Amino acid sequence: MKFETRHWAWLLSILCLSAAQSLAQSPTADVNRVLAVYDNRNTAAAVKDSQAQSDVTPPWKRYRTEILTMLAVVLLQSATVIALFVQRRRKIRLQAELNLERLELAYLSRTSQLGELSGALAHELNQPLTSILANAESGVRLLDNDPIDVNELRDILGDIVLDNKRAATVITQLRRLMIRGETSLEPMDFNHAVTTTLALARSELLARQTRVDVVLDMPDVPIRGNLPQLQQVILNLLLNASDAMAHLPPSQREIVIRTRKRERGVSELTVTDRGVGIAPQRRSEVFKPFVSTKKTSLGLGLAISRSIAQAHGGTLRFDESFDEGARAIFILPARTGDA
Template identity: 75%
Template sequence: MGSNRAKSVKYQAIGLACALFLAVSLTAFVAKQAVAQVGPHPVSRVLLIYENESTLTAAVEVAQGLRASMSKAMPADIEIYSEYLDTVRFPSPANVARLTDYLTSKYQGMTFDVILTIGPGALKFALDHRTAIGGGAPIVFGAVTDNSIRNNNLPADVKGVVSHFDVGKTIGLALTLQPDTKQIVVVTGSSAFDKSWQVSARATLRDAYSGVPVTYLSNLPIEGFMDAARNAADQTIFLVLTIFEDADGRKFIPRDAAGKIAAVARVPVYSVYSSYFGAGATAGYVGTFQAVGEQMGSLAARVLKGDLNASQTSFVGDGPLVDWLQVRHFGIDPERIPRNAEIVNFQPSVWERYRPQILAILAVIVLQTATIVALFFERRRKVRLQAELNLERLELAYISRTAQLGELSGALAHELNQPLTSILANAESGRRLLDSDPLDSGELREILGDIVLDNRRASTVIIQLRRLMIRGETSLASMDLNHAATTTLALLRSELLARQTQVDLALDLPDVRIQGNLPQLQQVILNLVLNAADAMRHMPPAKRIIAIETRKRENGTLELTVTDLGVGIAPERVADLFKPFVSTKKASLGLGLAICKSIVQAHGGTLRFDDSVRQGARVILTLPAA
């Protein structure tokens, strides 16, 4: 009930706003009256007579239509007066007589150019009293049905807009929405206007319509109508016409009464009035009251302009009107809604409302998914290729090491032969010493010590060779960069002696720790030292000096440099020397530096030539500290 009361207040406010608009218009036109009286265009006066009170929804909507059309079509100099008879709620002859006396007295001495009547009661009142009140002005009527004027011989200067309020078409629409209907219930109130509606409905529907039984409910209190709607059987059509008054004599605005019934109804409520929509009506075959007002305003403008040839009656357009919220509430199949129906309160589904956006988002998601899948497979392919490249790099590095060791086989054999020969000589000396008398135990102890040292030396060479011959090593561990340099030089001692090349080793710290793979780094150092020795092979032996230095830089990284005093490298060739199959030596494949750079990069380091050196060449190996 609170909701209906709020709606009533809302429409009261709208009605008052419309009245205020007309009053403001009246004030403006009155202000211009003096000018109009002396000017070439006299003021036109229009009288609006409403059958009902000002807050009735139908009256409000008609006023809105009138305002819209009159603002466009009416002359500029015009005075508008409005009266609300409210004879539906107060229909007694005595009340009508009092209204007649009041309006006759109020408008005494005034004449109107046109009278607009809204509702059949207002039309009858104007026909009966227009001479006394309006000076016999022509009449434009609206919000009346064809039945209301069918038996009246209207004068030629009475023209208007006829509304259908078609009960038969409304029930036909209801049967379309509810094809399994078993009963039709028609509700009317107890006022004279309500009873006239029941007579009209009986004439159209009779006791059955399209084979469906029809029941007529009237002369009940509002609670009786509500109970009937609350207890209605399934598959029932509930048609509410008008309830201006109930059996207890209580007065209602029909929209509010229909709203009370619809609020408790367990079946859809139908109506022939557009004003019931928003108050609970589900559907109806209707013409809007605003359209009635618009057509009345246009017709009145033609009358004011002297066009008396307009048709005496015109019909307001009507059609099926459906409330989407009610359709959803009662589970009516939307496919049953006629294609020509006007749908109010339409709330489309998320899919219907955002279909383009959803399709665009889905397309983006599909594309992103396809991209992610493609990137995933591409990454797997790259990982697989990288793994294969790593294996090939390790295999190539292994082949390079074995090739280098093959080249050094003579030097390595000499490196092993020296301790073995020394061991043999010391062993023979020891045997002879055992035959001497007396036995010199001190000398024998020295001989055995030399044998142990020579054995360890040979063992170290073999261990280093074994490490260099291991295939596919990839793991990194904490190690000493100085140790990698010294052990590599130990392997190269005989080769360097044969090449008459001297090495100056400068170690910055006693222990320079890195994360590395010892065999791989030994291969790098071995390659750099042999390249330096080759660069100085044409020089006198006294000048064949290789400088190897380790140091810790300020940024925390560790450096190992190999410097020679050879012919150096042309600046334009420096960048190409780390590429495969590029070499300064005719007999070389040009893979050594490329493999070394690959190993160093796998350790997170860099390998480059120092372009600041003016004589010879310096290679700088940089590695991150452990």
């Protein structure tokens, strides 16, 4: 057991209390008085005198030791209470600082992942913008015709609206991922987290010539989660899986991402690849911070992903029985009332 301030404070307090008790019961004062009386016992006047003297001694003088001791005990106990209060405040502050650092780390890793995707995301935005420009230009040209083909104009405007929505979705997802320190868990659908992450990673995975098979067994897998954090986990698992298959010919680079409901409302997401795999003795090692086999990576992805899984009351691990590549298993608990 660690001996903390509060243990010292309690020990001190107990010692003072026993000291106070023994002092209060101390016979010294009474013995002195009895001896004085004994010395003068033959003198009735002396006894009377002594009685008179003890009667006139003010209470403060008679009980001075006891009063002072009690005061010291009260003071010490107050000091104990204050020390405990200060210690508790310090503990709460340290916990808050730790949480903030964890969030900051998660945020940094998220933005560095976004950095990895930035080229592909620029392309993702460029496509609808180019198409909007082309459609707007042909719309302007159409206006010169007489009569104006209203149906064609309507089609052109419809395409512009669709492309605009596509670009807006990418920007909204990006902004959500960039938000700092958002931690609340909301009722949501696991499948939604998967499809929105895939929308973000689509061009990057295309550039890496990696195919993704999405198997969503149920139309809706209810969980409680924080969307940007879940997207961060899924993105990291997808990019890890793709990195692990970089040496394979493009036709063999395939990831299967699957969500399903397990017994008692528990939800499961698996990401399976046919890459280099992880040796059994490294399967827990890879979750430690700064463990990486990549030249330019920090090795924080899985450590942060696991802490996000735990903050959701869930788990993240690699399948022990799968050895044709790697299979990450991300489990989330049942949503209250769904079990």
